[in-house]
Amino acid sequence: MHIFNHEINSPTTTSSSSFTQDDASNEPWLPTLANGHLGFTVFGDAVYVNGLYNGQLGLSHRARITNVANLRIDAGGNPRPPTLVGQSRMDFARGTFFVDYRGPNNSYRVTQAIYPHQLYNRAIVNQFRIERLRAEGDIHLSITQASTSPTSEDIVFNSTAESVIFISRGAERPSSSGVVVVAATKDEYSTAAEEAFQVHQACGSTREPEDPSSRSQPRQVCVLWNHVPERLTLKRSEHTVSYKFIMTADESASRARRDLEQALRITDDDELLRRHTDIWASFWNRFDIQLEGDPDLEQTVRASLFYLISNFPLGTNGTDDEPFQFGGLSPTGLGRGGSDLDDYEGHSFWDTEIWMFPVVNLVEARFAEMAIDYRFRRMDAAREYARTGGYHGVRYPWESASTGIEVTQPDYMDSVAAFQQHITGDISFALRQHLATTQNLDWLRTRGCPLAQEIAQFWASRLSLDPVTGLYDIKAVMGPDEDHKNVTNNAYTNVIAGYALYFGDLTKCLVSSCDQDRDKAAPPTEVGNWSDLASRIKLLYDAENDYHPQFEGYRRDTVIKQADTVLLGYPLQYPGLTTTARSNDLRFYEAVTRSSGPAMTWAIHAVNHLDLGEEREAARRFEQSYHDYVRGPYRVWSEVGPGQSGARNFITGAGGFLQAVINGYGGVRVFLDHLEIRNSRLPPGSATSLKIKGLQYLGARLTLTVTTSSTKLSVEQICQNMTIQIGNGLPTLIVEREVYDITGVLAIIKANESIFEKCLVQDETLTTVNVNV
CATH class of the missing domain: 1.50.10.10 (Glycosyltransferase)
Incomplete structure (x- = not known):
C-alpha cells in the first residue's frame, strides 16, 4: 500500500472539506502548518522563518517571504477546462494537508500532499501523484505557481544573485549560464532534465535591523526551489506518475541547499513523505488525548494539540551544524506574521x-x-x-x-x-x-x-x-x-x-x-x-x-x-x-x-x-x-x-x-x-472515556484514563523512584506499568528523594488588606 494514498479511517485524525475545481484554496479557514523552523498557511502567499524579523523597534515584524511553494492544479484546456471534483483533508496524525482531485467522469485521480518536512525542516514539500482510472491517452494538467520569485517587502533579494545550477545525483556541475539544477527523476521535461532537477536560488537580507542602537546587521535569508513546469503529464503508457516540488529557506544558503538536495535525492515515491510522517507518528505515540464516544470534541482537541506543538521541531535535523535556537512562540504561531496586526506581527x-x-x-x-x-x-x-x-x-x-x-x-x-x-x-x-x-x-x-x-x-x-x-x-x-x-x-x-x-x-x-x-x-x-x-x-x-x-x-x-x-x-x-x-x-x-x-x-x-x-x-x-x-x-x-x-x-x-x-x-x-490528580471527570458531551496519554513528570510518562465509573493511572519510563499517595493511604513506591485506581480520591505523586527536602517550600502568600477599613 502506498503511504501517499493511505486513507486513515478514524474520523479524529483528519478534518475534511469537499470542493469543486479550486475551491479548496478559497476556504477562509485553511490550516497553518509549521515544523519549528518555518511555517505557512496552506495556499497562503507567505512563508515565515523562525527568528527572522524586519523593521525597527515597534515596527518589527516576522519577515514575509513570498511563498513559491503555493501550487495548485487544474485540468487545463481551452476555452473552458473540465471540472475537477475532489476533497481536501487535514491529516493531523501525519502532519500533512491532502487535496484529492477526480477528473471528469472519474477518469483519473490526482493527489496533492502539502507539508513542512519534519526531518528536512528547511523544506516545504508539494507532492503530486496522478493515477489513471479510466482515461486513455496522455493526461495533461496545468499547474499554477502563485509566485515564481520569493520577492518581499521585507527582504531585499539580490537580483544578480538569483541563479540556476546543475547538481547531478552524485556531484555538482555549474552550467554556462550560472543556473542551479539538481539530479532528477523521469518526471522532468527534457533530455538534460532526465538527469537533473532545475533549481532556483535567491538570497537577500532584511531591510532594517530591529534595534537601531546596536551593531546588529540585517539578517540574511536564502530561498531555493526546484523548477515547476507549466503542466504535469501522465503519458498514455503510464498508470501512475509522481512529481515533487520543494522550497527551502534558511539564513544559511548551505543549510537550505543541503536540505533541498537530500530531499530531492529520495527517489522512492513514498519515502520522502514517510520520513516526515514517522516523526509525527512518534510524537502521537508519546503523547495524545483521546475521547472515546465524542469524535467531534476529540478532533478539536487533536487539532488544538497539532497547531500548538507544530511550532516546535519534532525531529532532529541531522544536517544541522549548530544548536537550534527557538525564536519565540507568538499568539498565531510560526506560520503567520508580517505587518498584519491581527497576527500580532509574530511577536x-x-x-x-x-x-x-x-x-x-x-x-x-x-x-x-x-x-x-x-x-x-x-x-x-x-x-x-x-x-x-x-x-x-x-x-x-x-x-x-x-x-x-x-x-x-x-x-x-x-x-x-x-x-x-x-x-x-x-x-x-x-x-x-x-x-x-x-x-x-x-x-x-x-x-x-x-x-x-x-x-x-x-x-x-x-x-x-x-x-x-x-x-x-x-x-x-x-x-x-x-x-x-x-x-x-x-x-x-x-x-x-x-x-x-x-x-x-x-x-x-x-x-x-x-x-x-x-x-x-x-x-x-x-x-x-x-x-x-x-x-x-x-x-x-x-x-x-x-x-x-x-x-x-x-x-x-x-x-x-x-x-x-x-x-x-x-x-x-x-x-x-x-x-x-x-x-x-x-x-x-x-x-x-x-x-x-x-x-x-x-x-x-x-x-x-x-x-x-x-x-x-x-x-x-x-x-x-x-x-x-x-x-x-x-x-x-x-x-x-x-x-x-x-x-x-x-x-x-x-x-x-x-x-x-x-x-x-x-x-x-x-x-x-508534587503533582496532584484530583476530581478527574469526563468533559461534557458524549464521551465515554477520556485518556490523556504521556504526561511528562520527573522524566516519566503518565497515562490517565477516566470513564463514567472509574479513574485509572499508570506510569511508564520511570527515571527515578517516585511515590504515590492515594486518598488517605500511605505513600508507596510507584511500580512501572502498574495500574492505580484513583477513582474519586486525590492522588499525590512525588519524587522519593526530592530536591526540596532541604529547602522549605513556603505558603507564598501576600498580606491581605481589607478595603472596607
Missing part, C-alpha cells in the same frame, strides 16, 4: 508563559526548555530595559521579537507596554512550573536560577513602601484586563510578583550559586530577603462582599475585557484564597466580563467552576471556550467570535482550551514539590 507576549507553556511543559520537557531559552538569551536586553526605567534585574518587554527589546507598536506603547509589567512575573511562573515537573538542578543552575534571581531583583526594586502600614504597593501597572491601565495593586500582578520573589529565594537555597555573568547581573537588593518582601505585598480584599477587587478603586460593576483576578484560583492556585472568596470572585467578574473576550477566559472560568464543584456552569463555560472560536472544517482557532475581525490560528486560545481538558477535566495540577 511573543505573556500568551507563551501563561496560556501555552503549561500545556507544552506537560507534553514535552524539551520544548518547554526551548521556550525558556528564548527568554534567557534575551536577558541582556531585559537588563537594559530595567536599567533605563530605574530598576534592578531584568524587565521583559510586553512584546518581544528578535533581540528582546520592546517592539510594541508606537500607538500602544503608552497605553499597554508601559504598564503590563506582569509579563516579567509570568516568565518566572513558567520557570517554577518547569522546575516543578523536572526537578532538574543542572537546568536550574545554568538557566532557571540566573533568570529567576534577576526577575526577583526587578520586583524587589519595583515595590513602593507604604510608610503608614509598612506594606508594599505595586503602582502604575495593568493586569491581564487591558481595559484598565495605570492602576495600583492589581491582584494578578501582585500575586505573580510575590511568586517571583519567593521563587528567587527558593532558587538561592536549591543551588549555592548560579552560572551567571556577574559583570552583567544587577546587585542584590539590600532590603531583607525576597520572601520577606513578598509576604508584605498587599492583596486587596473586600470583606463586606467577600471578594478581591481587581485593583485599588475598582467598582464591582465595572466591565472588564478578560479573566484577570479569577486567575488567582487557576492557574496561579494562590494558597491564600478561601473557597467563598474564590466563588465570589468568579461570580462577580463573570457578570462583568465582555462577551467578546478571548476564548481563554471561558476555559479558565470552566476550570475554576470545576474546582468549586459547579459542574453545570463549568460545562457551559467549557463549551463557550471553543464552540464559537474553532472555525471551518480544519478546526482553526480564531481569537474572536463570529462576525468579528481578529487573529487566525490563535494558538493562545488552543492553549487555554487544552488546559481546561488536562488540568480541568483531567484534574492534573502541578505544585512545586
